[in-house]
Amino acid sequence: MSRITRRRALGVAAGAAAGLAAARTVAAPAEAQAAPARPGTGPAPFDEIFMGRRIQGGPAHNTGGHHGGHHGGGHTNGYSVRIDGEELHVMQNADGTWISVISHYEPVATPLAAARAAVRELQGAPLVPLASS
């Protein structure tokens, strides 16, 4: 299951690679402005190495099959975040702020900020699919 997820993530990463430099320059000001998503415009995509880990965010293409359909879209604006290729469950609040399953009670301005907060909190630990083990 994680293998499939990773392969899918790599495919997305390859597609995003061309726009990587642009995404980096766009991501920083987007976070600084803390601009909530307006209808029809999702938050900026990003793809960066943060504290030694690859964090990616962008429109969710896809995807059936992973992590058990916990939500029916809408609240993420179809946005998906990955850390080292594994999906981080994120959610957008009504005021435009974001949280993740790693930091669920402390909203931040953007999905990039949520990804970075998760990396800090993980202290190097891998994300695992959202299931008991």
Added chain:
Amino acid sequence: MTVRKNQAQLTATEKKRFVDALLELKRSGRYDTFVSTHNDFIMSDTDNGDRVGHRSPSFLPWHRRFLLQFEQALQAVDPSVALPYWDWTVDRTPRASLWAPDFMGGTGRSRDGQVTDGPFAASGGRWRVTVRVDGRDYLRRSLGGGRELPTRAEVDSVLAIETYDMAPWNSASDGFRNHLEGWRGVNLHNRVHVWVGGHMATGASPNDPVFWLHHAFIDKLWADWQARHPGSGYLPAAGTPNVVDLRDTMRPWNDVTPADMLDHTPHYTYDTAA
């Protein structure tokens, strides 16, 4: 009759029996079903979609029912046990007896957040975190983290809010429920999760047994609010899409409504008058 007491007032025997019952629920596998249920709801409750356990009016009756079910599971192990509550406006530092090795154990070590003392330390071999979102299977905390727990004055300012909840019935709402939950205003419930840190800051927060003590106090604050505003009731009353109205049933039980949960006294009382 079950009497829920302030955790600071528990005797050594009461603490031991509570901890032992927690460890037995954990050993039997029952404990982790509560963690799974909570995480499932926290990930599926959304501001613009169906919402039951969080960010919605039913946050309070849902958690009241959830705690009752958990308390009944504890009492099936030891009938003398009741859920204690943690008044974090008073016991507001990592030096509180709550965090002593004979009860919850203390904060995590800086290297990896691991709790290293008390009954739930990984080294004791009795508290492996199995329902989790990352690879770490030990209980983690980071008490404080540069933040302050809510003060009594902040609690009082929220208890003074007369209206239970308001449209749009989510994390953007004005009203008592959302200020108590913490998505808006001075932030009570959410901030305490963040203050504890580690698992308490995640969707799988019941992995930390202090979850129950925190929510028992939130539940008591609901009772305190009801006593202060006898003319204010649960809202919304009926016909609200995606939201649990007063007489709608709540998942996952499907046989209990907010109306059934408004009065806690058939189930338990508190050590102080609400």
